[in-house]
Amino acid sequence: MPDVTCxxxxxxxxxxERPxxxxxxxxxxxxxxxxxxxxxxxxxxxxxxxxxGLNVMDPQARSFLTKNMSAYLFGAGEQAEIDTTKQGTISH
Ligand SMILES: [Zn+2]
Structure with a gap:
């Protein structure tokens, strides 16, 4: 796997390797x-x-998730409220 600066x-x-x-x-x-x-x-x-309670087949739900994804990964735009309240509580 190629290394990236995250x-x-x-x-x-x-x-x-692949998106x-x-x-x-x-x-x-x-x-x-x-x-x-x-x-x-x-x-x-x-x-x-x-x-x-999102339906991932719903285009609106998908665009909501995509927006949150780019906010989460790249810090662009706004995240849904839950992101900030739950931040730091995710264990992995
Ligand atoms: Zn990272």
Missing amino acids: ARCGNVRAGF PFPGPIGQRIVAGTCQVCWGDWLKQQTMLINHY
């Missing part, structure tokens, strides 16, 4: 997200889905 944690860690997500965000993840932070996001995503 935009979220700032560490140089193993990144992705774990489609589109331009996937490219951004390959360029600057480590596997650890991606794993953290997946847990966060599950939490958001459960918290809001």
Whole structure:
């Protein structure tokens, strides 16, 4: 796996050979997200889905999650409230 300087944690860690997500965000993840932070996001995503009772087939729910994902990984835009309240309480 190629090493990347992670935009979220700032560490140089193993990144992705292939984008774990489609589109331009996937490219951004390959360029600057480590596997650890991606794993953290997946847990966060599950939490958001459960918290809001999201249907992941619903385009609105998907765009909500995508927005939260880029906020979570790249610090861009706003995250849903749950992100800040739950931050630091995620164990891995
Ligand atoms: Zn990271």
